[in-house]
Amino acid sequence: MNQLEQDQGGWTARRAEIDRSCATPCLVFYASSIFWLLAGTFFALLASVKLHHPEFLADWSWLTFGRVRPAHLNTVIYGWASMAGIATLLWLMCRLCRVPLMYPAMLVVAAGLWNLGLTVGTVGILMGYSTGIEWLEFPMPAAFLLFSGFAIVTLWSVATFAQRQAEHVYVSQWYLFAAVFWFPWLYVTVQLLLMLFPVKGIPQACINWWFAHNVLGLWFSPIGLAAIYYLLPKVIGRPIYSYYLSILGFWTLALFYNWAGAHHLVSGPVPAWIVTASIVGSVMMIIPVVTVALNHHMTLHGNFRLLKYSPTLRFIVFGAMSYTIVSLEGSMMSFRFLNEPFHFTHRTIGHAHLGMYSFFTMTMFGSMYYIVPRLTGREWHSARLIRIHFWGVALGFALMYLCLSIGGVIQGLELNQAGESLEKLIAQFGYLDGISKFVEGFKAQNGAVPFLEIVHGTLLWLKLRTVSGVLLLAGHAAFAVLMVMNVHAWGRRHIGPTLFHDEDAADYDRALRQARADLTPANSGD
Template sequence: MTTQTSNDMYRPTKIFFYSSLIWLVVGMLYGLILSLKFIWPNFLVWGPLQVYLQFGRIRPVHTNMLLFGWLTMANIGALFYVIPKLCRNQLAFPKMAVSLAYIWNFVIVAGSIALTLGYTTTTEYGEWPLWLDVVVVLGIITLAFICFTTIAQRNEKQLYVSLWYFMGSLIWLPGLYIIGNLPYKLLSGVPQFLIFWFYGHNVIGLWFTTVGVGLIYYLLPYLSKNPLYSHRLSLIGFWTIATFYVWNGPHHLQNGPIPMWLMKAGIIPSVLLIIPVWAVLANVFGTMKGKWHVVAHNTPLKFLVSGSIFYLITCLQGPFQSLQGPSSIVKFTDWVPGHAHLPVFGAFSYVAFAMMYYVLPKITYQNIYSEKLMETHFWMSTIGLLLFTFSTWTAGVFEGFAWIEGAQYGLRFVEMLIAMQPFFWIRAVGGVLMFVAQIFFIINLYKTIRLSKKTQNTNESTA
């Protein structure tokens, strides 16, 4: 009876984690189809289904499914586990949290169907129709209510730094989502695109980044068996993210139809983001001092440290791309999807992988099924990501210089596309490796869950 009660405590976390795994594999399958269309444009173009399987409809399904199905649900499951641990109490309103999981799954299904049928707002990362946006906002408010109530009822007086990051994320996300999604019909032209990119950039920076960094600060001391290097440094990182990140949207419209002062205003905070990034990395490396040898034998720690390094690379690329010169070359090229995959998959999905590998044994009372599958998951994901990113970055630079020289239209454009085929093949191979790696990940977790249920049934039958 005691075990059953303990299991019930973690039910919201389990439902969010298990649901996120479904969206991970389905979303990446859509991404794999997209990469194959670069080398085989007529792939899946047959019969009446070709309308629904065209690139323009598959792509937003892929991005929304992974952003809001996989990574957001993984983050919410992590919040429902970590916040009570840091507060030394139980999650407030667990039944409401379970209901939120079912509603969120409904949103992902309904949004994917709507996009497949061609109903879209065309907003980057916010293509879902208006009525679904209302449901999402209500869901986010419910999430914030549950988490803040849990924190308010805490038995631990001190607020660990992860809670600062989580609370900031939950304060920023509702306003960010409302600004980016609800008033799009009220604006047009340049103001509309400024709003779009305020949302498109900050949904990464003020949700995935802040939750991800908070999870790094929670997991790293446990996995490395070292105390956090500097609580003060982590708060400096938090407040500089809160101060500078929100102003980065205009750099996505660099060299575009916006005032020059606004272009400059987008560059300065982009460069200043190096401050919170270095704060995070200094803390990570300081915490790992004397424990680097553990990384070789601890796969969750390997994911966490690698995710931190990918986060560093992402935030070094960002200021570089915000400058007018580099932006004039790489903008609209294949460099952009390569850069976009680095934070979402390389940085914060790696943190989510580490979180699941750490949390699942604790909530199922069962060790991970296979260490070898964990290692395979890590290396295939990393090799696939590096192939994907370096091929897209290289192709993007070639494309940018070719367009500057006049290959942006006509026969020269076709010749350039033919010349890019080797890079598209490498991109597809990288995508296949990333996809297969997640199959191993899900098999490993599924076997772990099955073993847990068998053990529980055996204990109940012998009791």
């Protein structure tokens, strides 16, 4: 603490230097990520429309549903989420290690490799060169380019960590450091075993799901949580409620998450012990999730009014709450009696978006609202656009999640012997009686609902999902405009190294410092 105070002047200058050193590579990563987000949203909308209007753009082979869907998944996963994640990771790493980013130009090269890989991969999928393995559809050359780009990111993270000037390793650094190793480990393993020399049949499915699930839990989740653990205290000006719990949460996540993947194969043609082990791992995930949820909630406790003011906080809290919900839902859905009826339905797509969108994407938006002004030295130009962004994506997501969950549950019940479709029963008996007869029918295992009736029942929900996609696209477009304005200096210039409101700081800072001085003896032990 003393050393910090002595060093205060030096640290302010160094922090400005850190932000300057990160500016170019992080902005390149962020700008690319937004490009891929828009591309991915576009593919998503196409796929969504195709699911209820199969004749839409049906005569172009490169835009058939089976190619647009993986194009959506891979552009948002590797393009949007990973690139936004990498920029956030680099900036957080430098801030927390308190050293500038060295040779930033190399990271621009990494971004170039990554973008090239994505372009090759996406065009490859559309042209029909998909590998046919979910979450890994990019053909081999694209995977190689992605890996080369990532190798640079990993090396730079290690080098930054090795040079660090900060004594303490903050909890976010644990998460980030783990993420930069976990991702290449997963990626290399699957590329070796599935692409270079593919194993056949069921072991392939096990490895596939081991990867696809771990890439969420061991690559995206750590970055999202690291950002939350850093930004939450920063934005509300209060340390994490229980630092001990945050560390415990990290280690328990590291221990249990690995196992969760095979719950995608429940009752499938795999040895039962694999699935059982995976279910146990999934359920044990409750421990890290509850520690994180409790911690976030208690940190925020009493500061909920701040959600009104801070865009960063609003997105981050949305993300943090979604993390809790998605993880608990995931643990629950691994149980056999829920997994078997509902796993192969639209509900699973809803669950996946609750994780990748509502948790990770929202957290990345929040991080960008905090980080980008510090990189460009400019504030966001328009509060109205920020609001359009927030409400577009928040309402859009809520609608999408509800549609997919409700539609998926109905679909799951009908697929598994409800006897008669909900639609028919409602037409015959009205809503209340129709629904209760439907549930009774499922319980009594009344027999098969004709498949095309099930399909017809999902149409309403799929159409509403397209509406939600339009809302999301509007939000994303608003954000892209904000970003362009900020980078091109259409926003207001702000003075000083890193603070958001230096021009306002002086007059209210005094009052706050006074308040802080009054609180200090009670607040901290030292």
